[in-house]
Amino acid sequence: MTKGALAILVHGGTENWSPQRWKSRFDDACRNRRILLLPDPECDPAEVHYAAVWKPKAGELASFPSLRVIFNLGAGVDALMADATLPEVPLVRVAVSDLTDRMAEYVVLHVLMHHRQELYLRESQREKRWAPKFQWPAGSISVGIMGLGTLGANTADVLRRLGFRVAGWSRGPRQIDGVECFHGAGHLDAFLRQTDILVCLLPLTPNTRHILNRDLLAKLNRSSPLGAPVLINAGRGGLQDEADILACLDDGTLGAASLDVYETEPLPPNSPFWIHPKVVLTPHNAADTDPDEISKYVARQIERFEAGGALDNVVDRKRGY
Numbered sequence: 001m002t003k004g005a006l007a008i009l010v011h012g013g014t015e016n017w018s019p020q021r022w023k024s025r026f027d028d029a030c031r032n033r034r035i036l037l038l039p040d041p042e043c044d045p046a047e048v049h050y051a052a053v054w055k056p057k058a059g060e061l062a063s064f065p066s067l068r069v070i071f072n073l074g075a076g077v078d079a080l081m082a083d084a085t086l087p088e089v090p091l092v093r094v095a096v097s098d099l100t101d102r103m104a105e106y107v108v109l110h111v112l113m114h115h116r117q118e119l120y121l122r123e124s125q126r127e128k129r130w131a132p133k134f135q136w137p138a139g140s141i142s143v144g145i146m147g148l149g150t151l152g153a154n155t156a157d158v159l160r161r162l163g164f165r166v167a168g169w170s171r172g173p174r175q176i177d178g179v180e181c182f183h184g185a186g187h188l189d190a191f192l193r194q195t196d197i198l199v200c201l202l203p204l205t206p207n208t209r210h211i212l213n214r215d216l217l218a219k220l221n222r223s224s225p226l227g228a229p230v231l232i233n234a235g236r237g238g239l240q241d242e243a244d245i246l247a248c249l250d251d252g253t254l255g256a257a258s259l260d261v262y263e264t265e266p267l268p269p270n271s272p273f274w275i276h277p278k279v280v281l282t283p284h285n286a287a288d289t290d291p292d293e294i295s296k297y298v299a300r301q302i303e304r305f306e307a308g309g310a311l312d313n314v315v316d317r318k319r320g321y
């Protein structure tokens with residue numbers, strides 16, 4: 001029996017999202033299955049049973065009448081949830097250790113950068129100035145993580161093992177060894193009040209849009225050795241009110257920010273973030289999804305699904321993540 005085809009729809013433009021690279025990995029991982037790299041004039045939409053996608057255009061997925069499962073090639077599904085025509089089939093997202101470990105690397109790198117005063121030390125190096133400042137221990141810094149899901153929970157654990165005091169905030173209650181867990185709107189202020197470095201690993205949903213605004217940032221602890229609180233956002237750009245963040249950096253409400261994601265991506269050349277002295281900027285590459293790992297993850301899931309098994313990491317469309 002012919003197996004239903006898998007269509008790849010990747011829009012993104014950066015090196016990791018090279019559609020040809022994904023096609024060659026899927027060809028290897030899904031032997032005996034037709035892999036179509038769209039747009040493809042030869043493609044009969046009815047033969048497509050599976051779609052592996054990154055930021056497909058709104059309406060694109062609605063044109064496949066036999067679609068059974070949509071595999072998002074990343075962890076965040078906000079771009080898909082914004083498509084009112086998204087077919088009502090299971091939507092699977094990425095939750096694999098390869099991606100989870102990469103995010104922990106990014107957060108640890110940036111927490112350490114601020115904790116170890118790297119911005120000051122690099123400036124000193126440029127100015128040939130030998131003037132080390134007092135260095136406090138990790139245990140005197142409280143890192144607060146918004147989002148205690150796949151990425152946040154693991155990152156919290158890694159930071160805890162480095163000696164930081166770690167707290168987290170989620171929608172429902174969570175329990176993580178050695179991490180003080182807060183949840184819900186009612187506990188948000190208590191979480192913020194004791195946070196020196198705020199790490200955002202939330203999904204973008206109608207409830208979280210622009211949650212990183214002046215009102216929230218002004219509640220962070222101002223009396224840590226850092227002098228002023230620090231923001232690290234690797235969730236989504238839509239979580240941040242960018243005008244508020246810039247104003248908070250300029251008036252000292254924030255001491256510094258590490259930003260990986262932006263309301264508009266690629267970040268426009270005229271964005272003040274590019275040259276802001278208190279901003280450490282990365283181009284949405286905190287945790288890339290690796291085509292080798294993810295094509296195998298999708299292939300395994302399809303095999304299990306066709307044998308009557310359950311899919312893993314299916315998005316709850318009501319919650320939006």
Ligand code: NDP
Nearest residue numbers: 075076147148149150151170171172203207234235286287
């Ligand atoms: P999960 O779905 O596993 O976790 C989401 C967490 O956010 C959960 O703890 C959830 O709470 C919490 N949450 C959701 N809504 C709310 C809310 N309204 N109030 C409080 N907490 C809330 O997601 P992942 O950890 O896998 O990924 C998180 C996000 O990271 C992705 O959605 C994506 O946007 C981003 N990302 C960015 C990357 C990058 O390179 N910059 C790479 C990969 C992901 P609860 O536990 O109660 O459900």
Ligand code: OXD
Nearest residue numbers: 074075076287288289
């Ligand atoms: C993701 C991302 O959501 O890379 O996986 O942003």
